[in-house]
Amino acid sequence: MSVLVTGGAGYIGSHMVLALTDRGEDVVVLDNLSTGFSWAVAPQAEMVVGDVGEQTLVERLIRERGVNAIVHFAGSIVVPESIADPLGYYLNNTVKSRALIAAAVNGGVEHFIFSSTAAVYGMPEVNPVDEEAPFDPISPYGSSKMMTEIMLRDTAAAHDLRYAALRYFNVAGADPKRRSGQSTPRATHLIKVAAQAALGDRSHLDIYGTDYPTPDGTCIRDYIHVTDLIAAHVLALDHLRGGGDSLVANCGYGDGFSVKEVVAAVKAASGVDFEVRIAERRAGDPAALIAGAEQIREKLGWTPEHASLDEIVTSALAWEEHLRSSDRVA
DSSP, X not given: OEXXXXXXXXXXXXXXXXXXXXXXXXEEEEEOOXXXXXXXXXXXXXXXXXXXXXXXXXXXXXXXXXXXXXXXXXXXXXXXXXXXXXXXXXXXXXXXXXXXXXXXXXXXXXXXXXXXXXXXXXXXXXXXXXXXXXXXXXXXXXXXXXHHHHHHHHHHHHSSOEEEEEEEOEXXXXXXXXSOXXXXXXXXXXXXXXXXXXXXXXXXXXXXXXXXSSTXXXXXXXEEEHHHHHHHHHHHHHHHHTTOOOEEEEESOSOOEEHHHHHHHHHHHHTOOXXXXXXXXXXXXXXXXXXXXXXXXXXXXXXXSOOOHHHHHHHHHHHHHHHHHHTOOO
């Protein structure tokens, strides 16, 4: 039996593939390589180039590879881009997820893990925000992920499918062994952009808004190391395989850092005082978003091992340096 990882050539998906192959799982990766890289896929995994929305292809992979679990990362993730191209996001994140879920049901797949997001909460009135907070997305990105969660909930009620929807807060950092990391050259993740600015790959870093109702006027986010995030996925898979109920859980540490604090941490770790410019607010950015993270600890026994902003920043910088030395920047 094998695990199908969609988007397994991307940033977070490639870390999941590493974790699964590290423990001897048979893994099939399905990725159209629109933003991922084939070299990021662990050599022990089977790589299939194709689109997650190709239901016939997915059903064939399930049947021929004996897939009994799907971990779904494939999708589009940039909030401002989703506002400019809502239909593209509903296609990539909702319509294609519907095809994937249908393939799972038709193929008898029993376990499904979904890469969701804290963007389903929108601008919560209370932080930390827990899983009982209502859906209130303020961007097509958040809405597209919310719709997939609803489809999973309703499908699980009608079919023999159990799922875990893991709502990510701000994922950053890289594999400690430097096997994978955030590799998209023009990524919008703050820590990635700051690391590129520190190494001279960007002329400067923009801070989008300094007039938010936060202590220093910049947005506050809960940053989680990608390795800790993937550990939660592995625990969720084991939970479902062990007969556990479907679950929805936040993935974050329960505390947050402002944009200015992150920039200061990158400057301190790199020793480079790179240029910072102040820009207008971006549409769809809440002032603060911090995870209520008790449920994932209680239900899955998750204990993070890299819950340090300095460690996250240091690993991100190390990955940027590795990309430069390996000539793998696209």
